[in-house]
Amino acid sequence: MRRLVILVHQCINCGAKYKSVAELSEGCPKCGGRYFKYTHKKRREDKSPGDSIETIMIHENGIYEINLTPLLKDDSIIVSDEEGKYVIDLNFLLKKNLKKRF
Amino acid sequence: MNNFFKTLLDRLLRRRRKVKIGLYGHPNSGKTTLANTICEDWIGKPLGVISDIPHETRTVYKQEEVVIEKDGAKLYFDIIDTPGVATKVDYKNFLKYGLSEREAKERAKEATKGIIEAIKWLDDVTGVLLVMDSAEDPLTQANITIIGNLEARKIPFLIIANKIDLPESSADRISAVFPQHTVVPISALHRENIEQLYMEMVKRFR
Numbered sequence: 163m164r165r166l167v168i169l170v171h172q173c174i175n176c177g178a179k180y181k182s183v184a185e186l187s188e189g190c191p192k193c194g195g196r197y198f199k200y201t202h203k204k205r206r207e208d209k210s211p212g213d214s215i216e217t218i219m220i221h222e223n224g225i226y227e228i229n230l231t232p233l234l235k236d237d238s239i240i241v242s243d244e245e246g247k248y249v250i251d252l253n254f255l256l257k258k259n260l261k262k263r264f
Numbered sequence: 265m266n267n268f269f270k271t272l273l274d275r276l277l278r279r280r281r282k283v284k285i286g287l288y289g290h291p292n293s294g295k296t297t298l299a300n301t302i303c304e305d306w307i308g309k310p311l312g313v314i315s316d317i318p319h320e321t322r323t324v325y326k327q328e329e330v331v332i333e334k335d336g337a338k339l340y341f342d343i344i345d346t347p348g349v350a351t352k353v354d355y356k357n358f359l360k361y362g363l364s365e366r367e368a369k370e371r372a373k374e375a376t377k378g379i380i381e382a383i384k385w386l387d388d389v390t391g392v393l394l395v396m397d398s399a400e401d402p403l404t405q406a407n408i409t410i411i412g413n414l415e416a417r418k419i420p421f422l423i424i425a426n427k428i429d430l431p432e433s434s435a436d437r438i439s440a441v442f443p444q445h446t447v448v449p450i451s452a453l454h455r456e457n458i459e460q461l462y463m464e465m466v467k468r469f470r
Contacts, residue, residue, distance in 0.1 A: 215376055238380050246355030246369030248376040252406060255383045256413045 171198040216242035283341035283469055286385055288410055289395035291318040291348025291375070294426040298395060298452035299325070299345040305458070306330050312345055317361045319375035321347045324385055334466045341469065346385055347378030349406045386413065391469040392421035398433040398449065402441050411442065420468050425449040428456060 170179040171186060175195030180186055189196050219227040220243040232238065237258045239251040287295040300310035312325045325345040332339045353375045358368035386392075392414055396402050414421050423442055425435035428449045435449035448464050450457045 215373055240376055240380075246353075246365075246372040248353045248372060250351055250353070250376060250379055252349070252351055252379075252383065252409045255380065256386070256409060 170201060172201045173198055214242075216240045216248060219243070283339065283391060284344060284389045285341050285391045285393060285465075285469060286344040286346055286389035287393050287395055288346055288349060288382065289424075290397065290400070290404065290406060291350055292316075293348065293395045293397045293400075294452045295348065295395045296321050296325075296345055298393070298424065298426065298450075299327075299343055301452045301455060301458060302330065302332075302343060303327050306332055311343065317358060317363070317371075319348055319353070319358075319371060319378065321345060322371070322374040322378040323347065324378075324381055332462050332466060334462050337466050337470060339466045339470045341391070344385060344389060346382035347375065349379055349382055349410060350375075351405050353379070386417065386419070389419065392419055393424050393465075394421050395424045395426050396438055397427050398425040398435045398438060399427050399430045402438045411445070421445070422461075422464055422468055423447045424452075424461070426452055429454045 170181055171183060172179045173190040173193065173195045174197040176190060176193040178190060178192045179201070180191075180198075185191060186198065188194075190198075214229055215232055217229050217233040217239050218241045219229065220241065221227060232240070237255070239254045241249045241251070287299055289295050296312040296314050299312060300314065303309060303311045307327060307330060311327050312321055314320060324347070326342060327345075328342045330341055330343050332341075353372045355365070355368035355372040358371050359365065363371065392410075394407070394410060394414075396407065411421075423438060423445050425433075425438045425447050427433050428435055429451040435447060439447045446464060446468070448457070448461050450461050452458075
């Protein structure tokens with residue numbers, strides 16, 4: 163397992179955290195504070211590519227991660243949005259095997 | 265083309281063709297129960313472990329050299345029990361059977377790998393018993409996709425309408441959905457109509 167760290171700007175005065183520096187041009191939107199420290203927002207556990215079987219991981223709507231290892235090795239398309247939940251494209255898999263056969 | 269010449273050579277030399285029969289179908293349709301019934305009848309021992317939890321068979325099991333003898337005709341074959349084929353696997357479905365979240369997720373992962381393995385074995389089988397739960401709707405993506413693929417590959421197959429012992433079962437519904445294919449109604453668990461299945465197997469795969 164590897165850890166994914168998201169870095170954020172935290173207001174020293176009120177403790178609010180912001181991902182983008184663009185929203186801080188007028189100071190902290192909450193308290194107006196002008197001083198920030200660079201810190202971690204949260205740590206999210208992420209699987210190493212060797213552990214995962216899905217070829218396409220949907221992190222959230224519009225954000226996808228393609229896992230090339232099973233895609234190249236197994237010629238299969240397995241879509242997942244959460245560990246333990248998988249959708250398998252049977253047609254893709256069967257057609258690939260059919261082409262190999264003839 | 266290579267297969268054509270191989271078959272021709274086998275026939276000229278009167279060599280016995282190696283028949284490999286794969287059991288395919290949805291999870292919990294009774295594939296392993298049927299494989300066990302066949303193996304117990306003709307080998308004297310079961311092939312795999314059965315369970316109420318879907319995706320119990322997550323890898324391919326094979327029994328070589330099974331011989332069915334019916335009315336003087338013999339069918340020599342290897343039996344290949346494959347993991348259930350589904351288009352979706354969700355670990356949450358396993359939680360109600362008392363599995364922990366970690367166990368359920370691991371089972372889901374293994375089941376998904378098993379589906380890929382089962383499909384790949386289609387390259388090796390020479391005949392298929394497509395097992396359906398006759399108490400469930402047979403018109404599913406997995407059933408239609410497998411049948412279409414078997415037809416395209418010209419692999420002979422029989423549709424097994426299993427679980428006819430259940431009151432809500434309907435083998436006729438399966439026959440109505442797939443009228444162009446032979447449907448054999450059985451109960452693998454209670455051995456109902458098993459002799460008819462052996463007869464059809466000898467007829468179709470020999």
